[in-house]
Amino acid sequence: MAFTLWILSLILSSLTSSAFCATPRRPVDVPFGRNYVPTWAFDHIKSFNGGSEIQLLLDQYTGTGFQSKGSYLFGHFSMNIKMVPGDSAGTVTAFYLSSQNAEHDEIDFEFLGNRTGEPYILQTNVFTGGQGDREQRIFLWFDPTKAYHRYSVLWNMYQIVFFVDNIPIRVFKNSKNLGVKFPFNQPMKIYNSLWNADDWATRGGLEKTNWSKAPFIAGYKSFHIDGCEASVEAKFCATQGKRWWDQRQFRDLDAAQWRRIKWVRKKFTIYNYCTDRKRFPQVPPECKRDRDI
Numbered sequence: 001m002a003f004t005l006w007i008l009s010l011i012l013s014s015l016t017s018s019a020f021c022a023t024p025r026r027p028v029d030v031p032f033g034r035n036y037v038p039t040w041a042f043d044h045i046k047s048f049n050g051g052s053e054i055q056l057l058l059d060q061y062t063g064t065g066f067q068s069k070g071s072y073l074f075g076h077f078s079m080n081i082k083m084v085p086g087d088s089a090g091t092v093t094a095f096y097l098s099s100q101n102a103e104h105d106e107i108d109f110e111f112l113g114n115r116t117g118e119p120y121i122l123q124t125n126v127f128t129g130g131q132g133d134r135e136q137r138i139f140l141w142f143d144p145t146k147a148y149h150r151y152s153v154l155w156n157m158y159q160i161v162f163f164v165d166n167i168p169i170r171v172f173k174n175s176k177n178l179g180v181k182f183p184f185n186q187p188m189k190i191y192n193s194l195w196n197a198d199d200w201a202t203r204g205g206l207e208k209t210n211w212s213k214a215p216f217i218a219g220y221k222s223f224h225i226d227g228c229e230a231s232v233e234a235k236f237c238a239t240q241g242k243r244w245w246d247q248r249q250f251r252d253l254d255a256a257q258w259r260r261i262k263w264v265r266k267k268f269t270i271y272n273y274c275t276d277r278k279r280f281p282q283v284p285p286e287c288k289r290d291r292d293i
């Protein structure tokens with residue numbers, strides 16, 4: 001009896017770990033100063049509740065931003081952000097990971113503002129070895145200016161996954177076998193910023209920033225970082241393969257996550273470089289393995 005129960009519990013635990021636990025570990029909220037420092041225009045960053053929440057301000061003089069103290073090779077990174085409310089046309093709010101050198105790797109969330117009541121666009125991109133041009137754009141299924149929502153990146157040897165409130169919206173698989181570079185040997189820092197980009201952001205640059213509405217304010221919370229910290233020059237992570245994000249269940253999306261990504265593709269996608277035959281007459285290699293295109 002005890003033996004049967006033991007076998008049963010083994011089966012159950014392996015089932016739960018392989019099939020139902022592919023969501024990244026729950027983020028831990030920490031104060032701003034634990035993981036981050038301001039990057040520029042310090043007087044345009046305001047701190048609240050002992051640093052548990054901060055605001056970035058953009059006016060006609062400057063935008064502002066902050067960056068992680070450490071640099072990381074793989075891990076799980078997330079930020080709770082409340083986008084600029086009201087008329088945010090021309091502004092861009094960003095949360096991204098970037099390596100330091102010329103042939104840089106980058107993982108981007110960029111939120112493009114809009115006129116009051118018109119929808120924000122979330123643009124994502126992945127740079128590997130200095131090459132980008134992998135934009136995808138979606139509308140969100142909620143108004144990102146009304147409340148905080150969580151935006152996260154899971155990055156391991158196998159894939160880079162973009163999440164919005166734990167829903168995967170994009171996956172970039174390691175396609176080294178197809179000749180596509182994958183970020184694996186350059187630690188990245190995490191950056192956040194709010195700036196004016198009215199030459200391209202809203203309706204392709206047609207809608208200009210209305211400076212009479214300044215300052216534009218975006219809110220940030222949570223400041224979660226769970227990564228393999230390495231010096232900027234490091235070529236590998238000392239604990240490679242041993243951390244939770246390296247484990248089997250995080251090497252691919254599970255069935256439920258594939259369903260959700262399809263739902264995002266079908267209902268919310270505005271642009272996908274993978275299907276842009278004008279710009280890319282040849283399908284980019286990494287797009288070929290994309291299950292549902």
Ligand SMILES: *[C@@H]1O[C@H](CO)[C@@H](O)[C@H](O)[C@H]1NC(C)=O
Nearest residue numbers: 112114118119121201202203
């Ligand atoms: C802004 O709103 C217009 C009109 O609804 C829409 O065409 C556009 O995609 C929206 N977003 C951006 C960032 O331009």
Ligand SMILES: *[C@@H]1O[C@H](CO)[C@@H](O)[C@H](O)[C@H]1NC(C)=O
Nearest residue numbers: 087115208209210211212213
């Ligand atoms: C800019 O904002 C001001 C003040 O709210 C308003 O009167 C004006 O019409 C706005 N301009 C545009 C182009 O929306």
